[in-house]
Amino acid sequence: MLKLFRRFLETWVAKLFFIVLVGAFGLWGVADVIRNLGSEGSLAVVGSRKIELPEVQEAYRRELTQVTRMLGADQQPTEEMKRSVASQALERLITTIALENKVSEMGLAVPDEAVRQAVFAMPAFRDASGKFDRGTFEQVLRSNGLNEPRFLDMMRSDLGQKQILEAVRSGVTVPDAMSSAVFAFEREQRVANAVGLALAAAPQPPAPTDAQLQRFYANNTDRYTTAEFRRIKAIVLAPSTLASEITISDADVATAYEARKGEFNTPEKRTVDVLLAPDEATAQKLADAWNAGASWADIQQQAAGVNASGVELADATEAEFPAPELGAAVFKAQLNTVPSPVHSPLGWHVLKVANITPGATRSLAELAPELRAKLAADKAGDLLYTRANKVEDALAGGTSLDDLPGDLGLAAITGTLDAQGNTQDGTPAPIPGPASLRPALVQAAFLARKGDTAHLTQAPNAPDGSQSFYAVTVEDIVPPTPKPFAAVADAVRADWLRDTIRHTQETAAAGLLTTLKAGTSLADAAKAAGLAVAVLPAVSRQGNVAGVPAQLVGPLFSLKAGDATMIETPEGFVVAVLDHVVSADPASDAAGYAQMRDALTRAIADDSEAIYANAVRDAANPKVNRGQLDSIVQAE
Numbered sequence: 001m002l003k004l005f006r007r008f009l010e011t012w013v014a015k016l017f018f019i020v021l022v023g024a025f026g027l028w029g030v031a032d033v034i035r036n037l038g039s040e041g042s043l044a045v046v047g048s049r050k051i052e053l054p055e056v057q058e059a060y061r062r063e064l065t066q067v068t069r070m071l072g073a074d075q076q077p078t079e080e081m082k083r084s085v086a087s088q089a090l091e092r093l094i095t096t097i098a099l100e101n102k103v104s105e106m107g108l109a110v111p112d113e114a115v116r117q118a119v120f121a122m123p124a125f126r127d128a129s130g131k132f133d134r135g136t137f138e139q140v141l142r143s144n145g146l147n148e149p150r151f152l153d154m155m156r157s158d159l160g161q162k163q164i165l166e167a168v169r170s171g172v173t174v175p176d177a178m179s180s181a182v183f184a185f186e187r188e189q190r191v192a193n194a195v196g197l198a199l200a201a202a203p204q205p206p207a208p209t210d211a212q213l214q215r216f217y218a219n220n221t222d223r224y225t226t227a228e229f230r231r232i233k234a235i236v237l238a239p240s241t242l243a244s245e246i247t248i249s250d251a252d253v254a255t256a257y258e259a260r261k262g263e264f265n266t267p268e269k270r271t272v273d274v275l276l277a278p279d280e281a282t283a284q285k286l287a288d289a290w291n292a293g294a295s296w297a298d299i300q301q302q303a304a305g306v307n308a309s310g311v312e313l314a315d316a317t318e319a320e321f322p323a324p325e326l327g328a329a330v331f332k333a334q335l336n337t338v339p340s341p342v343h344s345p346l347g348w349h350v351l352k353v354a355n356i357t358p359g360a361t362r363s364l365a366e367l368a369p370e371l372r373a374k375l376a377a378d379k380a381g382d383l384l385y386t387r388a389n390k391v392e393d394a395l396a397g398g399t400s401l402d403d404l405p406g407d408l409g410l411a412a413i414t415g416t417l418d419a420q421g422n423t424q425d426g427t428p429a430p431i432p433g434p435a436s437l438r439p440a441l442v443q444a445a446f447l448a449r450k451g452d453t454a455h456l457t458q459a460p461n462a463p464d465g466s467q468s469f470y471a472v473t474v475e476d477i478v479p480p481t482p483k484p485f486a487a488v489a490d491a492v493r494a495d496w497l498r499d500t501i502r503h504t505q506e507t508a509a510a511g512l513l514t515t516l517k518a519g520t521s522l523a524d525a526a527k528a529a530g531l532a533v534a535v536l537p538a539v540s541r542q543g544n545v546a547g548v549p550a551q552l553v554g555p556l557f558s559l560k561a562g563d564a565t566m567i568e569t570p571e572g573f574v575v576a577v578l579d580h581v582v583s584a585d586p587a588s589d590a591a592g593y594a595q596m597r598d599a600l601t602r603a604i605a606d607d608s609e610a611i612y613a614n615a616v617r618d619a620a621n622p623k624v625n626r627g628q629l630d631s632i633v634q635a636e
Helices: 003-010 011-033 053-071 077-105 112-120 133-143 149-170 176-187 212-220 239-245 250-259 278-293 297-304 326-332 366-396 437-447 485-517 522-529 552-555 588-620 626-635
Strands: 045-047 047-050 191-200 228-235 271-276 309-316 342-344 347-357 410-418 468-480 564-569 570-583
Touching: 045 077, 047 077, 053 077, 053 626, 077 149, 077 588, 077 626, 112 149, 112 176, 133 149, 133 366, 176 588, 191 485, 191 522, 212 228, 212 485, 228 239, 228 366, 228 437, 239 347, 239 366, 250 366, 271 278, 271 297, 278 297, 278 347, 309 347, 309 485, 326 342, 326 347, 366 468, 437 468, 485 564, 485 570, 552 564, 552 570, 552 626
Parallel strands: none
Antiparallel strands: 045 047, 191 570, 228 410, 228 468, 271 309, 271 347, 342 347, 564 570
């Protein structure tokens, strides 16, 4: 056998085969090696910083989740959309790293305290009372696929970049010529004279014959057709469907209360009038005068004459006073009394407490329901993702909705509904879960085809930030069908009457417009038609002026003085003639001009910031491995 094989290797067929094999290696194998030289497996390199595949995957998944939420229902991102999201995620990372490098190059730093203050100031992390809430913070990070160290790094990076970008923005100025031109365009007003032909003012047409009604019905069958209905099966996974599995003990509530007790204490606050004197003798003299009955206004006047000054500190806690010694003295003082002067590093203080707002502590009994609900929501949020993964795996493995395990906390739905989510008797279909899930599930049902495989989909977040999932499949489709004429005869008659009146007024308005374009004045044409002319209020491009139909604003700004136009409104038709143009004058509207200039400055600052960021990105000369970028999309 070996001898035969060696003889075969010496033939021209074998030699040709190896030539092709070597050529293939040269074309594909070697080319791939050369293409990736220098990347060392990194997806991109920005300066000395390498961007590895997992970092881009994380950013891609986060942005893809946001895109999927915006699409809603069962509409999934296309491959082209995924590639675009991946490319944008990488570009944002590249720009961010390029700016981070610039921050480092310029020697800028972000203190830990600045990061802390920025996090505490974010509204997304606050509870109902407006205070930073650790549980909310963790839940928001979790729902966005982030952990705390990663988020804090992102915040530090963002604050560092803002130091540079805000400097770029602060240098933006808008030339007067540009501001004036934009102001003149935006604030220009137009005044028109108009004639209205209301549907309600039209004469009643003769009663229609049966033949006319039958013909109208035949020409407008779509108006008298039943809605499409779909029989669906669905499952819902939401905090409410998991509620029966979640138990929060009294001990859990008590532990949470103790851990957050400081948040539930409202400290005592005091309003105090304070004088700051240069020495003890002056302070004592002012205190004696104040104790003798001098008013706050009088004592301030006396203080000014002895190189002292006064200030009112309203509703301040002890810690908010500028000196600890002053704060301690204020909170020891009696209401409306002037104690002995107090010394601090700032000088000598004379004070009088004008008001005391007592502190309060909310008890465990008072807060127990709120804490129990919060703990249950957190526990449900954690359990939700675990269960969602199990459902997703089961569906991906071919399990039908009917055969899903009964211990996953799912709510099952079976029924027939229309695109508005109503049953055949017109009542809303019972769909469990948050209100935000309902329209998403219904839309998904009407986008799916009969027999399509069900996929688990995340619904839009509820107003409280909680999340939910659903999967739906269509069992049958009941197509729209025309209703019998006899069942809709009254509706057909009403529609015929409305359409006939509309046609009458439209014809009259068109005739009036033709007369105007032939040279007749609006006053004469209206008089001949027995109509009244109204002078409309001046209107700008923004519209929203009482007495001027919104539909008329756009056409008015395309006319020259004396030109006529015709528009339709829900009430009827309007024929208008542009009378004159009112030019905008910055001198007569200084506040409006300043507002316009500020808006223009912000817009140009936004553009300048983007241009600078792109310039820093380009200067970094990033190198990207496009093959690895494509693999991110293919792997999802």
